[in-house]
Amino acid sequence: MERRRKSLCRCTSMPATRAKLPKRKKRKSGRLRGTVSKSAGAKPLVPAGTAEWFEKLAAVQARLRAPEGCPWDREQTHESLRTYLIEEAYEVLEAMESGDDKKFADELGDLLLQVLFHADIAREDGRFDVMDVIRAIHDKMIRRHPHVFADGTAKNSAEVLRNWDRIKAEERRVAAQSAGALSTSSGAGSAAAAGGAAKSVASLLDGVTRGLPATLEGFQLTRKASRIGFDWDNAQGVLEKVREESAELAGALASENRARLEEEMGDLLFAAVNLARFLKIDPEIALKRANGKFSSRFRAMEAMARDGGRELASVSRDEMESFWDCAKQREKRDGRHAIPGSAGILPAELQLAEKDAGKMPALPGKRQPGKRRGATP
Secondary structure: OHHHHHHHHHOOOOOOOOOOOOOOOEOOOOOEOOOOOOOOOOOOOOOOOHHHHHHHHHHHHHHHHOOOOOHHHHHOOOOOOHHHHHHHHHHHHHHHHHOOHHHHHHHHHHHHHHHHHHHHHHHHOOOOOHHHHHHHHHHHHHHHOHHHHOOOOOOOHHHHHHHHHHHHHHHHHHHHHHHHHHHHHOOOOHHHHHHHHHHOOOOOOOOOOOOOOHHHHHHHHHHHHHOOOOOOOOHHHHHHHHHHHHHHHHHHHOOOOHHHHHHHHHHHHHHHHHHHHHOOOOHHHHHHHHHHHHHHHHHHHHHHHHHOOOOHHHOOHHHHHHHHHHHHHHHHHHOOOOOOOOOOOOOHHHOOOOOOOOOOOOOOOOOOOOOOOOOOO
């Protein structure tokens, strides 16, 4: 998909107009409010040509969807593009981990194209366009940062996050009221209106979508709860909860009850995610690093077996364990650690990309209510 897009972009040339940036009022100090000073070597805050190149890219995307455009692009829908959106986001993370800025910029472009793609499909249906997307996020950033663009105050990051959640909740309340008023004015009955109002009761957990990967969903749920003080006092308490859930899973092993085993396994995973959150570690990234480490060591085991003229599948379990320990020791000796998208301890000829490392995991089932403060749901 990436190579096809590059060839199309090279052969497509369209004029674009330059958009003028809005003027911002100066503060008393003489600096523009909402700007940042450039550090040594940093590029301009808004590089020259930004608007021009954005319009060119939007024009390319529109051309691909036009009647005489690309058949594949014309067939796509919001639903068919879901996989690509997730894929591109994970490829951005992999490129970021690689330390290759050219690759990082390239993958960010692929992700940006997904935004334009969805906006263009909506434009064709007369629902919204890319300007609505940009305007929405622009206005949201202004509203959510009153300490920068208005007279609000925020002493630290924690206060910024509390203000963010408060403003977000107010936005949802206003939106719900507007939706209720619209429903009433359109002739809906009072009972239906009351039912709609009941469903729109605000929660601090609003905004955590079930469409997220399970680890990220758990991370965001516990993070939101922690902002109002529903949290553990220290990491040792969360670690003890992990041990507790592990013991409960061990107890469920003898029951042969698959539903209970799944529940206890979910509780253990949730507790581990909560521990990661408390330690300020992204569980998704930590797990992907562990996946990369396992992959590198396993590939090293396969290489060791081939050096002896065998396939790993024909090696005994004890010898496999020996290979594994050898791979770990070599990794420590070389002072390298496997990360997603890297080869870890392997030589160049064995550096194979793992294409499905970033696939979205299955969503968990409904969780049970927590037992006590800080407990696993």
